[in-house]
Amino acid sequence: MPQQASSKPAVRPTASPGRPKDMAKRAAILAAAERMFLRHGYEGVSMDQIAAEAGVSKLTVYSHFGDKEALFAEAARGHCEKQMPTSAFDPDPAVPLRERLMTVGRAFFGMISSPQAIAGHRMLCTPQMVEKRLAQLFWESGPQRVQDKFSAMLERRIAAGELRIDDVALASSQFFALLKGEAHQRLVFGCCERSELDPDTQEAHIAACVDMFLRAYGRPR
Template structure:
């Protein structure tokens, strides 16, 4: 978290954002351990003392940068349950393409590849990130499925959401993380989402009366 300050001149918010941007970029490039305050200051175009005026150390900066990323992910997770057949498929498709496109971005891939180990050393923030990120994704997808009870036979929306998400993801996470046909994995998102929805609907659709 950021340092506290007594009465006096407010910190320059633009510099604070620049420091966060610089630190986040360097953490993704090198990992937290290999990044120094001096490097962050140089990337942000500020002095070392200016960095310390905003953050107690690089780990506090890392924590704030992760929290900022979580807030960005949270804004993506606004969905409305639906019970109409056509709207259901459309909602699932929009949700699937949205989240899978985000996970295919370089920043998301780098985050999991480079910074997952750092998060494990901060269990509280790791738990919070999971709850707001992957956990919220599954929960919101489950809410769509739970709102379609007239069309789907689902006894456990969370498990069903995990199954659908798995169909969407396939082996793409390995491809993206390892850089094996990463471009192809990104280009195939819509096709993979549509295929997953088709399989899911065949498995869970309520039989016609």
């Protein structure tokens, strides 16, 4: 009888398990990849170009990341981690809930409104990125990780009796959707520049989003 084709997905190449990797070179590769992807798009950049930009060999790039998709995903994860480090979701229960939400809100709005983020958003909306499922890869490596960390923070506050939320994942996505608001759309559409956003208006917008979230899900002590 003919053998059935395996339904398992192809195994993606991974970095070789040889000697310990040079973390300085890894950081240089990630920084170069982020610049190049934003400047030229995913299709407009080769691994050779990223290696040259980082000042390393192409073999070194493959040794660290395996392939271009893996490098793209790691660059997305690294960008989100730099803009919204784990400390933004500090589990310290002594920090008042509203203060913690404001910290997260400021970090998130600063991240999504940066020129690099706006350029990246536009790139991800191109047909080529959608067809290759790279937009999905970016989402899982970056924004989804941020939402997961925020959801974990919400779970801790629910356990402490400060919040009452039936669907934590939904509440998490609602919080970040509120923060994007009209300003993010205007930036993406080119209707205004980041420098035109008034700091006081930004702070008022973030505070209004936090207060709306707390009215919906907060519990009085």
